[in-house]
Amino acid sequence: MTSAENPTDKSTIRFDQLDSLMNAMVDAFIVIDARGLIERFNNAAEEMFGYSSDEITGQNIELLMGGRDSGNHDRYLDNYQKTGKKKVIGIGREVIARRKDGSEFPADIAVGEVSSGGQKRFIGLVRDLTDLRAAQTQSFRQRQEMLNTSRLSTMGEMAAAMAHELNQPLSAIANYSAASLRLLDKEDPDIESVKEALQQINNQAHRASEVIRRTRDFTRATDTRREKTSVQDIVAEVKPLAELDAHANNIALLIDIPANLAPIEVDSLQIQQVLLNLLRNGVDAMRDVDPAYREIRLSARYTAPGEVSIVVRDQGQGISEEVAEQLFNPFFTTKNTGMGMGLAICRTIAEAHNGSLEFRRNPERGVSFALTLPTQATS
Amino acid sequence: MKGTIYIVDDDDAVRDSLCFLLKTVNLDPTTFTSGDEFLEKYDEEMTGCVLLDIRMPGTSGIEVQKKLQQLNCKLPIIFITGHGDVPMAVEAMQSGAFDFIQKPFRDQELLDRIFQALEAHEADEEEANHQRDIQHRYVSLTPREKEVMEFVVKGAANKVIAIDLGVSQRTVEIHRARVMEKMEARSLAELVRMSMLLEQ
Numbered sequence: 001m002t003s004a005e006n007p008t009d010k011s012t013i014r015f016d017q018l019d020s021l022m023n024a025m026v027d028a029f030i031v032i033d034a035r036g037l038i039e040r041f042n043n044a045a046e047e048m049f050g051y052s053s054d055e056i057t058g059q060n061i062e063l064l065m066g067g068r069d070s071g072n073h074d075r076y077l078d079n080y081q082k083t084g085k086k087k088v089i090g091i092g093r094e095v096i097a098r099r100k101d102g103s104e105f106p107a108d109i110a111v112g113e114v115s116s117g118g119q120k121r122f123i124g125l126v127r128d129l130t131d132l133r134a135a136q137t138q139s140f141r142q143r144q145e146m147l148n149t150s151r152l153s154t155m156g157e158m159a160a161a162m163a164h165e166l167n168q169p170l171s172a173i174a175n176y177s178a179a180s181l182r183l184l185d186k187e188d189p190d191i192e193s194v195k196e197a198l199q200q201i202n203n204q205a206h207r208a209s210e211v212i213r214r215t216r217d218f219t220r221a222t223d224t225r226r227e228k229t230s231v232q233d234i235v236a237e238v239k240p241l242a243e244l245d246a247h248a249n250n251i252a253l254l255i256d257i258p259a260n261l262a263p264i265e266v267d268s269l270q271i272q273q274v275l276l277n278l279l280r281n282g283v284d285a286m287r288d289v290d291p292a293y294r295e296i297r298l299s300a301r302y303t304a305p306g307e308v309s310i311v312v313r314d315q316g317q318g319i320s321e322e323v324a325e326q327l328f329n330p331f332f333t334t335k336n337t338g339m340g341m342g343l344a345i346c347r348t349i350a351e352a353h354n355g356s357l358e359f360r361r362n363p364e365r366g367v368s369f370a371l372t373l374p375t376q377a378t379s
Numbered sequence: 380m381k382g383t384i385y386i387v388d389d390d391d392a393v394r395d396s397l398c399f400l401l402k403t404v405n406l407d408p409t410t411f412t413s414g415d416e417f418l419e420k421y422d423e424e425m426t427g428c429v430l431l432d433i434r435m436p437g438t439s440g441i442e443v444q445k446k447l448q449q450l451n452c453k454l455p456i457i458f459i460t461g462h463g464d465v466p467m468a469v470e471a472m473q474s475g476a477f478d479f480i481q482k483p484f485r486d487q488e489l490l491d492r493i494f495q496a497l498e499a500h501e502a503d504e505e506e507a508n509h510q511r512d513i514q515h516r517y518v519s520l521t522p523r524e525k526e527v528m529e530f531v532v533k534g535a536a537n538k539v540i541a542i543d544l545g546v547s548q549r550t551v552e553i554h555r556a557r558v559m560e561k562m563e564a565r566s567l568a569e570l571v572r573m574s575m576l577l578e579q
Contacts, residue, residue: 164434164461168390171483175396178486182403197399204392 028126036061036077039121048128050100061124066096066104097126105130137244165211169204176201225267228376231300231310232257238272242279246296249283256299261308262375266353271373274346274357278312278369281342285316285366293365308375315366319359327359346371382427382497384408387417387443388459389435393482397430400486406493414438418446426504428455428496433464433471433479441471448475453503455496457489513573516562524561527554531567532574 022029028045032038038061041053049056049064056063062073079085097107106129114121176197183194235257246253264271275298282296293315303309319327328347343357350357355373362368384406388394394410401408407427411417415438417429429447433440444456455477460468468479477496480489520528523544530540537555541548564570 167461167482168393172390172392172396174483175393175400175486179396179400179403182400182486193399193403200392200396200399204396207392 028124028128030061030064030124030126032061032122032124034077034081034120034122036073045126048099048126049097064097066098094129097128106133162211166208169208169211172204173201173208176204225269226265227268228263228265229268230263231261231308232259234266234268234271234275235298235300235310237268238275238279242276242298245280245283249287249294250291251283251286251294251296253279254295254297256297258300261300261302262306262377264308264373265376266373267349270349271353271371274349274371275310275312277342277346278371281369282312282314282316282366285314285318289316302375303370303372306375306377307372309370309372311368311370313362313366313368315362315364318361318365319367324359328357382407382500383425384427384493385411385417385425385429385454387411387414387429387435387440388432389413389437390432393432393459400489401493404490414440414443418443421447421450421452423450423452425452425454426500428457428477428493428500430493431456431458433458433460433467441467441474444471444474444476453500453507455500457492457496459484510576510579513562513576517573517577519561520558524554524558527551528558528562528570528574531555531558532571 022040022042023044025042025044028048029040029042030038030045031040038056038059041051041056046052051063060073065073094106094108096104097109098104108127108129110125112123112125114123180194180197180201183189183197235255239253239255243253279296279298286294286296295315297313298310299313300308300310328343347357350371350373353373355371357369357371359367359369384401386394386397386401386408388397388410389412391412394412398408398410411420414431414435418438431440431443438446440458444458447454447456456471458468458471458476458479460479460481465481468476468481471479477499478492480492517525526544527540530543535543537548537551541551544551558564559570562570562573564573
């Protein structure tokens, strides 16, 4: 009588228990032999990968591997058996796994080794990280957005305060001039009153220009925080948020920043703000274009000795002659929800850094914005 | 068009220019440099409309609106708002403001709103006066006349009223005539309308 036929045999009970234990596990549980062929595959694994235990048993574990691990597992096993060097056994790591339908997902694997009867086996525990990653991306996005709003709000607040301050004299001018026109339309116009109104209009125009002068002084006064940094570092800060923004709109973001650019001395936050703004505009410009064109390129290069340009190039709908003329004017906007301050502030920031912000139309399609900044001598 | 335009704005230039503009179209503006000043000088006899700046130091436009409502003020309020104040303006509208206008505005836009507000206020006043008159007339009825009026507006025939009140039909007829006379109602329909106004 073999042990399997005897229900009271100790090992059989253990085996049954192991089976139900395996199937009760939330994580996928996979046993492979020394050649990498699958021996056991629990319920969770069936659900996670989409294979039934029957069809996967005897197949190579590589079937379940995605990304750069696929096609390499045989080599891993080989290596381990030759060198005894553990890359994953007893350590665990994050991998890309592949389902039966070919889709891939991030997974955490932990591998253990068992030897019995002179046979080596590997036991793998696989946990699907999709939900965790989604939650992390979400919280990362929220953090970045919060950061971004707080940066924007200072500018937004400034812009709103400026708008309010300018609105007052403009309203007064509108009222006085409208009243004057009405007065002059009367049969016997009261010239003295009109004169009085004109004097007021003159005063209010000066008041408005005073508001603008004060705002300029204010932006200058805030430009005190300068630190030595690199274009790469600034782009690295901007990249995660820009990527989220781009990918959410099915736009590819290509970044091409040479590693050997000379350092720059800037207010990092402000320059990040400019780049984010330009990238956002690029994304907005491509929302409705053919998917084939949806690509933003962020690159940097020397344009002159001691001068580097960071270029944001989109393939969007472009900018008309009419719009181009007013592009950098405060309160000019083509968007439904915009203050029209973005590019105006960007240019102010560029100029405060002794740089410039220019745009040109690309030969094929879309536009490029170039933020040019002086570099520091490398010492 | 009768009534005064009460301009409440902390900005000298805006306030004075509004005043100047309204005078050229023969309106009757008076100005206040703050919400507090207006609240201080406010009295029930005021008629016309209020041009109220939404953003003011001290008591804000919205707060002025609330306080005026507590005082049972019926003056229509037109809010003057800036670029970013639209949410506030919406709130003000929901609280019963007559309208709002964004700075800087076209003069005709403002004048149209002012005229509409004055008209609405006049109509309100008329209705309020009418209601007050009817109230006065009703108070002058005797208890028995009030009883009869209650039956009459429900469409009861004299005969039915007589039985219900235990008086002769002739007596009901006399009371009924007195009610119509005192209430200055020319028809039953008008009397019904008046009784509906009294219930409000």
